[in-house]
Amino acid sequence: MRAEPAQQQRLLDLQALDTRLSQLDHRLRTLPERAEVDRLAREHQDVEDEVVRARTALSDLEREVTKAESDVQLVRDRADRDRARLESGTGSSKDLQALQHELESLARRQSTLEDEQLEVMERAEQAESELARAEERLAGVAEQLERATAQRDEVVGELTSQREEVERSREPVVGELPADLLALYDRIRATSGTGAAALSRRSCGGCQLELNTVELGRIRAADPDEVLRCEECRRILVRTPESGL
Numbered sequence: 001m002r003a004e005p006a007q008q009q010r011l012l013d014l015q016a017l018d019t020r021l022s023q024l025d026h027r028l029r030t031l032p033e034r035a036e037v038d039r040l041a042r043e044h045q046d047v048e049d050e051v052v053r054a055r056t057a058l059s060d061l062e063r064e065v066t067k068a069e070s071d072v073q074l075v076r077d078r079a080d081r082d083r084a085r086l087e088s089g090t091g092s093s094k095d096l097q098a099l100q101h102e103l104e105s106l107a108r109r110q111s112t113l114e115d116e117q118l119e120v121m122e123r124a125e126q127a128e129s130e131l132a133r134a135e136e137r138l139a140g141v142a143e144q145l146e147r148a149t150a151q152r153d154e155v156v157g158e159l160t161s162q163r164e165e166v167e168r169s170r171e172p173v174v175g176e177l178p179a180d181l182l183a184l185y186d187r188i189r190a191t192s193g194t195g196a197a198a199l200s201r202r203s204c205g206g207c208q209l210e211l212n213t214v215e216l217g218r219i220r221a222a223d224p225d226e227v228l229r230c231e232e233c234r235r236i237l238v239r240t241p242e243s244g245l
């Protein structure tokens with residue numbers, strides 16, 4: 001393959017731009033800002049689950065509190081009725097004695113139920129403060145997540161615009177290159193990562209290996225228009241004033 005020396009030089013410019021694009025793509029893929037957003041999003045999900053659990057526990061306990069209150073009320077109402085009957089003095093002495101007994105047992109029952117009510121109310125209070133703590137944590141994580149997302153978007157935006165700039169400067173360079181040279185470059189780049197390298201101080205800039213005397217002799221003898229390849233890595237080897245020929 002043949003190409004003017006100036007076109008071969010342009011191929012090195014193109015390679016420099018493509019290397020810059022690969023670096024930007026790599027940075028975009030491996031951004032620590034992205035990992036931080038992912039980590040915080042997972043944490044946010046976990047704390048959100050915690051809030052849901054705490055809310056469910058609280059509403060269960062609130063139902064228990066209501067039930068305990070109505071249980072106590074039932075016993076109180078019954079005792080009130082018994083007392084009213086006792087005070088009215090109607091009925092036989094046997095009836096009145098039975099009422100007295102019932103009132104005593106209702107009093108014991110009420111005391112037990114009130115203890116239970118108090119206990120469930122305390123648990124509901126604890127559940128309430130647990131919910132408040134979880135909600136506070138959730139708000140904190142949400143704020144961190146929002147900040148991290150904004151930071152990530154900023155970095156992604158910055159790198160993306162750098163990428164677009166490189167893409168724009170790539171277009172005219174591509175326009176200057178003959179189609180066959182460009183196709184060869186693209187094919188090598190697809191497998192090796194880079195398609196062209198400068199011959200610099202007798203070494204290939206692609207694989208960094210020093211060329212032997214026979215190779216150097218062949219390159220010295222080659223026509224400047226001839227497109228050379230590195231014998232080791234097969235990349236397009238471009239002669240420069242620093243080639244050391």
Ligand SMILES: [Zn+2]
Pocket residue numbers: 204205206207208209230231232233234235
């Ligand atoms: Zn090489």
